[in-house]
Amino acid sequence: MDRTTIIPLIPGQIDIVTSKGEFNFQEVLDDFANAESIFVTTYNISARRKELIRALEAATDHAEVRIITNIPNRFERYYGDSPRERASKSIERYTQRLDPSNIENLATSFNFSNHSKVIMTENIAYIGSANYSEESDHSRETGVLIRGKDLVRVISEYLLPILIDEGIPYFGGMLDDKKILLSFLLSRLEGAASVIRDGLFTSVGHPLEDQEVYNIHDPFLMKSELEGLVEVLDEIEDDLDNEFREVACLEHVADLVDIDSFNAIRALCDYDTPIHELAEFDSVEYASDILSEQMVHNEDMNDASQDAVDSAAEKHYDLAIAAEEPVNELYKYLEQVRNSFQVAVNEIKRLEGQQATIDNT
Structure with a gap:
């Protein structure tokens, strides 16, 4: 039966979480309502479903939200019209849905060599295999949940600058x-x-x-x-x-x-x-x-x-x-x-x- 399994490493602070049929990072999603800052880096977002993007948009009412993502189908070179057309549509979809000129308190960057997955607030962080996409609940995904402001602050101070510096900021118009x-x-x-x-x-x-x-x-x-x-x-x-x-x-x-x-x-x-x-x-x-x-x-x-x-x-x-x-x-x-x-x-x-x-x- 599909479910989430939590394996405590340091009870109340660091857990291994593995799941199928559910979001691997659900605890972080649940904390969006309490957050002042939200950071997401993911290989991809959902092509058509919008539940997770809407969760970020809703959180911008009270939190500073930053998302860094790759764009699947975008390559350095295109060998033919068909790959170029697929890339063009994918780039257009991503830039439109993540345009910070239309969503206050949203910062968007693109990193075309990114395969990291980090989803976090200032209170709790998920680092693992799951993308920030609805499709991720179909697969077996495994990661680590890190709780508590002090531990999360270490991630913010040492990991996030690396991920942010590698991205290309996107501002729309x-x-x-x-x-x-x-x-x-x-x-x-x-x-x-x-x-x-x-x-x-x-x-x-x-x-x-x-x-x-x-x-x-x-x-x-x-x-x-x-x-x-x-x-x-x-x-x-x-x-x-x-x-x-x-x-x-x-x-x-x-x-x-x-x-x-x-x-x-x-x-x-x-x-x-x-x-x-x-x-x-x-x-x-x-x-x-x-x-x-x-x-x-x-x-x-x-x-x-x-x-x-x-x-x-x-x-x-x-x-x-x-x-x-x-x-x-x-x-x-x-x-x-x-x-x-x-x-x-x-x-x-x-x-x-x-x-x-x-x-x-």
């Missing part, structure tokens, strides 16, 4: 969207920086005025523009966290963006810095305050007004001199951010090229 997002985020930052630059720099050079230099004699900077730049930085960092760091296999793309330069820009724009003091300075208010303090009589008003205006201009010039070096630093860091965004875009392009190799028909 997500990569094009991420590439567009990076371009949009950089455009927002450049827009905020450009508004500030227009007031702080001027064009010089004879006869073309083709050189841009800091306008030390009359720099214009509004506090709202400075705050707008910092706000854009904060929003971009949030988008990088949400759109990349929370997507499996894309976390490293966010790390390519130069966040250290973000922080340096924030520090340069912070309260009581030369740039902030220049942005906060109001010449009219400064001159008015001088006049108010002097209690000027009407007959002396013209001279006093001119003196107040001159004092405001001198103060503005002093602030401009103090801010010159920090302003140049600011745009140095902005250039570093711009370059790092290009590195991130190039990495997305590399991932696109790598993903394209999955369908080799």
Whole structure:
């Protein structure tokens, strides 16, 4: 009679499990409802039946799910139209059913030399002969069940990185969207920086005025523009966290963006810095305050007004001199951010090229 037999090795921790007519890894399936993370590597999934894939999809509501699989019928070379057609259909079926752009919290990779079978949560792991497919319950399958967070953590730390590193991450149509997002985020930052630059720099050079230099004699900077730049930085960092760091296999793309330069820009724009003091300075208010303090009589008003205006201009010039070096630093860091965004875009392009190799028909 078909059944599951469990042979204890270390009672409550490690068992041999052998079965026919039932899923060899049923205890792991039962733990999906309690899991925060699920990992599956398998030679194949079912061609038509969807019970096990639906179990993974349902678990993505509360767990990070990663699946690594081979694609049967896919070969490095095809000797004829019939094998190529079978491979094309198999690749299409697998990529459609495991497309992470359609299933949140799902990470998919393909490994075309994989024959390992590991099915696990953070609580229990199965390592054995059974594929993560409905057909596996028809055969005699044997494996090991490992229970307990400490033992499973050892598998996660030492075995999973090997299996993950060998796979080709699959993102579906997500990569094009991420590439567009990076371009949009950089455009927002450049827009905020450009508004500030227009007031702080001027064009010089004879006869073309083709050189841009800091306008030390009359720099214009509004506090709202400075705050707008910092706000854009904060929003971009949030988008990088949400759109990349929370997507499996894309976390490293966010790390390519130069966040250290973000922080340096924030520090340069912070309260009581030369740039902030220049942005906060109001010449009219400064001159008015001088006049108010002097209690000027009407007959002396013209001279006093001119003196107040001159004092405001001198103060503005002093602030401009103090801010010159920090302003140049600011745009140095902005250039570093711009370059790092290009590195991130190039990495997305590399991932696109790598993903394209999955369908080799």
